[in-house]
Amino acid sequence: MIVTDKKNYYVDGSTVMAPEVHIEEKSQKKKEKKVFRKKKPNNSRKKLSIIGKILTVFIVGTIIIGRYSKIYNMQKQLNNINNSIVKLNKENENLKVELLKLNNIKSVEDIAIGKLKMSVPTKENMIYCDMSKEIFKLNKNANEEKNKNKGVIANFLSKLY
Numbered sequence: 001m002i003v004t005d006k007k008n009y010y011v012d013g014s015t016v017m018a019p020e021v022h023i024e025e026k027s028q029k030k031k032e033k034k035v036f037r038k039k040k041p042n043n044s045r046k047k048l049s050i051i052g053k054i055l056t057v058f059i060v061g062t063i064i065i066g067r068y069s070k071i072y073n074m075q076k077q078l079n080n081i082n083n084s085i086v087k088l089n090k091e092n093e094n095l096k097v098e099l100l101k102l103n104n105i106k107s108v109e110d111i112a113i114g115k116l117k118m119s120v121p122t123k124e125n126m127i128y129c130d131m132s133k134e135i136f137k138l139n140k141n142a143n144e145e146k147n148k149n150k151g152v153i154a155n156f157l158s159k160l161y
Helices: 023-103 103-112 140-149 150-158
Strands: none
Touching: 023 103
């Protein structure tokens, strides 16, 4: 028995079926190849654009992280400096308190008598000096050297005033 298409109910010639040539299929395959060739560069362009976008995001992220690390280091240094300033201020306050204690005449007298084993002077131990006379000679050469070191304008201004 011979199977035929529904269109052809009869067979011409021998009973062997003649192969049908489909011209449309060949032209469709050619069209598909052309479309595939066109899509292939588009796919590579899409891949390149995606890779470019990924690289851009990576670079921007790296830059942002780098800047944040610099900001963090600067903040850390600032905190260290502020801590040292606070410590120095506390030490300064402690020194001021100690200075006020030492400025008290009574505490100075106690330290002199207790630690240094000094005694209170009497009238017999006192020595008087006459400070009205010039005890020390003024060095004129030192004054001249100072004037030489000054500029011409400074000498002129010092003579005016």
